[in-house]
Amino acid sequence: MEVLKRLDEFEKFLNQRAKMVDAALDFYLPRENDYPGKIHQAMRYSTLAGGKRLRPVMVMESAKLFGLPFEKVLPTACGIEMIHTYSLIHDDLPVMDNDDFRRGKPTCHRVFGDAVALLAGDALLTHAFSVIARNSDIDGISPLAVIDVIKRVSKDAGSNGMVGGQTVDIESTGVSIDKETLLYIDRHKTGCMICASLWSGARLAEAPAQDLKVMDDYGEKIGLIFQIVDDILDINGDEKLLGKPTGSDVKNHKNTFPSVLGFQESLEMVEKLSQEAKDLVSRFDNNEFFIQLVDFLQSRSY
Amino acid sequence: MEVLKRLDEFEKFLNQRAKMVDAALDFYLPRENDYPGKIHQAMRYSTLAGGKRLRPVMVMESAKLFGLPFEKVLPTACGIEMIHTYSLIHDDLPVMDNDDFRRGKPTCHRVFGDAVALLAGDALLTHAFSVIARNSDIDGISPLAVIDVIKRVSKDAGSNGMVGGQTVDIESTGVSIDKETLLYIDRHKTGCMICASLWSGARLAEAPAQDLKVMDDYGEKIGLIFQIVDDILDINGDEKLLGKPTGSDVKNHKNTFPSVLGFQESLEMVEKLSQEAKDLVSRFDNNEFFIQLVDFLQSRSY
DSSP: OHHHHHHHHHHHHHHHHHHHHHHHHHHHSOOTTSSSHHHHHHHHHHHTSOOOOHHHHHHHHHHHHTTOOGGGGHHHHHHHHHHHHHHHHHHHSTTTTOOSEETTEEOHHHHHOHHHHHHHHHHHHHHHHHHHHGGGGSTTOOHHHHHHHHHHHHHHHSTTTHHHHHHHHHHHTTSOOOHHHHHHHHIIIIIHHHHHHHHHHHHHTTOOHHHHHHHHHHHHHHHHHHHHHHHHHHHHSOHHHHTSOSOHHHHTTOOOHHHHHOHHHHHHHHHHHHHHHHHHHTTSTTOHHHHHHHHHHHHTTO | OHHHHHHHHHHHHHHHHHHHHHHHHHHHSOOTTSSSHHHHHHHHHHHTSOOOOHHHHHHHHHHHHTTOOGGGGHHHHHHHHHHHHHHHHHHHSTTTTOOSEETTEEOHHHHHOHHHHHHHHHHHHHHHHHHHHGGGGSTTOOHHHHHHHHHHHHHHHSTTTHHHHHHHHHHHTTSOOOHHHHHHHHIIIIIHHHHHHHHHHHHHTTOOHHHHHHHHHHHHHHHHHHHHHHHHHHHHSOHHHHTSOTTHHHHTTOOOHHHHHOHHHHHHHHHHHHHHHHHHHTTSTTOHHHHHHHHHHHHTTO
């Protein structure tokens, strides 16, 4: 009961932070009536469609952990969420997963057509770097830290990061793969941008190199927890709560943790990773957020 | 005869610079055998397919005009060429123009499939910002100048720049448009990245604000010259020299300068813009490149 109450409060806290991110995204996105309207409507439609905003909140909390007020990293937090949104728009296109629903709403290409959805994704990815660069306008943020963040985010979003994971994911669709390949896909497709979020917040707060490494390692653990739980939810989750149809992995012949490792091993892996993630951040004071985040991610699978 | 000889030498100079850009692109692109190989092969296939490398050479020459050795801006020059290449890959996709040839070779999606081509475009755009950010590693380049360049390039590549132009271009395909809309499309689809190239080289060389403005204005003129001549060549150019089939604008029901304004007015516009562009850079010493570039771009229509 105590744990459930704590998780309930944590979720309220997350929602509160997510609202702040929503407001900042609204501010940093181009206006809907800016010419040409259609592309800006598409960018806003997909970015402001809700979502837990986990990545931006991770940027903010990681900055706070190292003594920087979280408001100071809002541009980077928003830029990373725009990159996440672009990846979802392109992932949903007919040429990729051909999904019709996302976050409880028709996907971007279902509303705006395939060509505008493609361009809206391109524009969001491009705009993201503009918004991250604007973090240097904020008092107390060093330009070199912003450049480091741009280097890191572009590496983790690119062909050796998120896009690399998507490439292997597509190549493996409908093909039987081993655990190693599955881990590559998920570490890259989901994990890299989670690591980049945690690293970026800490870097903007001028955290020392060894602490940046700890946040990276923590990110890798929770990225995997997140993906394993997501795979499990796609099998036995509640469509209404998820905002998208379940069973899409099976429908799309996707390899998942339950399909490659089985349910039992997947759940044991979540358990083990959760403990390791908590151990990593135990060295920091004021680490409550990062401990509770692990419990929260793990709890989604119950 | 004198002019032709001068143009011939200018073209040799351009080719020489292009080779330098090719070598730098080869260096800054991920290796072909980096895992996952397919995405890196696709990125390299399209980026290293040749081309005049006008945008990167503009970055380099603009830096030189303001006293900075052109080698120092090679990362930014390459990043801008990667953005140009990604835009071509996505533009050629079946969901957009559905073109089969580019620079004399089958288009990216014809070789690697639609999904990998989409991802290769995404990865190139992402990698571009990483490479531009690396310009800050070069001795004598200020981090703030690099951040300004990232802000500028992302603005000009995004929904208020190149992608905005592509959006209106698609919406206008097969529809009769006025001169104002045509100018919007071409100023954004082609012009913005040319302006960004000239501006970025000058900014990295710490050129004063009024000179940055001059390079911007010059860029807008030559961007239009470039596009008008391109439209003319698509009607009466030589397929072998162009490396792509002519007549694709008519086939794709694209609005072009000749179709909206007529041949005569299009040629007169090139003439007028050429004079204005030369007048703009006449205030600078060592402006030969920028004067000859105008003659070169204009001469392609003969």
